[in-house]
Amino acid sequence: MLMQLGLTRGLIYQAAGTVLGMVVTMVWRLLAGMPLWDQEVVFVVGGLVGGFAFMWGVGAIDDWLEWCRGKATPLVHGPPRDKPAWTRYFSTDYNHKVIGIQYSVTSLLMLMIGGSFALIFRAELAQADLQFLGMGMYNKLIGLHGWAVIAAILLGVGGMANYLVPLMIGAEDMAFPRLNAFAFWINVPGGLLLLASAFLGGFDAGWTAYPPLSTQGSVGYQFLFLAIYFVGLSSILGSLNLLVTILTMRPKGMDLFRIPIFCWAVLATSLIQLTATQAIGTAFLMGLSERALGMGFFDPEGGGNPILFQHIFWFYSHPAVYVFVLPGLGIISELLPVFSRKPLFGYRWIALSSLAIALVGFLVWGHHMFTSGYSPYLRVPFMVATLLVAVPTGVKFFSWVATMWGGRLRFPTPMLFTLGAISVFLLGGLTGPILATVASDLYLHDTYFVVGHFHATLFGGFVFPFCAAIYFWFPKITGRMYNEALGKLHFYIMTPAFWLMSIGQMTVGTMGMRRRIVDYDPTLGGGLVEARHLETTIAAFLIGLSILIMIYNLVTSAEIGVRAPANPWRSRSPEWQIPSPVPEHSFAAPLQVVGEPYDYGLEEEYVVMDESQAGHAQAH
Amino acid sequence: MRSNYRRHFLYAGILVVVFTLVIQWVLDLSLPLPDIQGSAQSAAIDNLIGQHVWLIAGAGALVLVIMGYSIVAFRARPGDEDEEGDYFHGHSGLEIAWTVIPLIVVTIYGVIGVQVLAQVTAPQDNEMTVEVEGLQWSWRFAYPEHGEFQTVEMVVPVNRPLLLSMSAVDVLHSFWVVEWRVKQDLVPGITTELRVTPTEVGEFQLRCAELCGLRHAYMLADVRVVSQEDFDAWIDEQLE
């Protein structure tokens, strides 16, 4: 049974591929008269071959291999015939709804793994001095926490986009279903390489992996670089697919200013992913080849410059923040009208503000480098550009509260998380300008204040909206309702705990505590720093507990939850006009757009199904 | 319902003002800066941070109050189950207002930011150069204008503008004395500069602020700010 799963085959192929890659490298080295063992080269080739072997084993390139041989392969939709239906979730499947769930579940898994790393070092930080965690272990856990959670966020973004976009525009699937499956599965060897790096000495320079520290550390860095290469490939291919889907597969009458607003967020996100991800690929490829081949890109002795890495790294990693948060902000815009029973205020402004944020986001990377030692003349333009981001972000906030104003608000769990998201993202957003302003950043840079700022940004922009989305679409996905009491319990634990944690981080930051230190001076802040840390640690564990409550809720409700009607939220969006759970081919007939997406309060519909065309939709 | 908006706006407006003050007060408590303003740069930076706290409080109150007010005033009451909200979906004047006003506000904060930056980085007359070297995981200091010697503690005269000329031996480090506020990275292969004028006599700690490997948390050095006479005496001691 296990061998029938693509995942199992992929894992075996990856293990075999890694060993094969390593052996071939060693033999080749021997034949070339070099010493057999050079861990940098041997592990890089092994990791690379293993990653692609996984893709072969899981079956994600089967069709393409057939095409190379000149054979056409039909696009088979539906559960496998000869195996139980659940096995499709563990194998290559081309249905965007399956892929969306694969993404989302993997995201939750990575989120819990990455979160657990944080709980380990949060426990250590509850008191000053060294407790149970060594210095080296601490330095490795922080970077691992960072990248595991970033991978989780990218997976979650992919999950929401893949599941929702085709449903929202009435498409049967994504534009390129095979590419879609490939883009999901490449994350699995990527994630495994990331976690495996811990067994090769880990990486001890934090998630930013600045050289020269990263070019001197253990070989675990090579697995990190490779892992991000795979995950980045997923971003590029997935975003291409989403762009083509949104731009070409809308039904008649659904012009761009009539698509559900989440699709605009995905559009802006995808533009960033398609064009910026290459930069981190470049930065990490340069780091990889500096280590493996002795190229001195960042080594002053070899004519290189360590600051160069920071430029390339942040050219992706700042825009990446908007990849993490724009889809979540789209979820907020999507859910507020439903639960306010009122049209989305300023649809076009919200839509275009996503694009504005994406575009300005490319011009601000230098705000991470005010103290780096680059030319002082660069500081002011980067400060000004960064402050400008506040303008389109402000448009979103004001439009959201104007959407609520005058509505008839109701507060089931998804709405609670939407409101929580707004409040937390507000905290993250408002603590941005103080860091964008150079002089105050000279004090706050590399302190815990920054840690508080970006955790608020990512919780408000991703974690809270992701939870809102999970609860909101759970009935559509499973055909059953989640448990409302447990959902609310999750919310009422996580939200105050998060505020406590975030403010606590900012407090110790202004007191003068640096980030990324295993031990801190207990006299900081007049001796209050330790108490704030203890609170922050307790809060972090409460957040972990609340996530476990959600997982329990989702797992049990999928089995025993009350049967969900087709449209429990009375939403106007297309996916709610079809049965729950969504049928294999989603829409029985092509959509016709007859109204506006968010005209709550009006009688006319947004979309209707053109029954005369029923059945034609499946002609592929 | 729409006729009542004027009353709602009035209440919400009052609450925005009240909450701006409340949030500002809470943030002042939650974001304590070190008591000692140890350099000529400290006060300017602290003031700038204080001005930003007002921005956070004002903008935060605006959004939170309107959100909170809507939650209370516009919630669906029992019996409202099938009722929809008021139907309006935009207002170009408002949208333009909340694009243009934030633009003006960030421009003002940008101008203030440029001024404070110029102030804290301006070259001074009579600067004394201290060469700072960072290496895993310690610091070394040299005083090229006073002779050929290196120390592991940093001793500087009070009220004398310093030009720190810094280099790293192995990996990135960052120079940061909390009481002096400003910080600057040390980069292998290039020389970076930091200007600071200590204004408080006392013993402080230099802490490395850029992750630099195993003992980064403990990459510290003592910093003593002393009177000019004590400094001269200390120099003589070093030269002996």
Ligand SMILES: [Cu+2]
């Ligand atoms: Cu940034």
Ligand SMILES: [Cu+2]
């Ligand atoms: Cu350090």
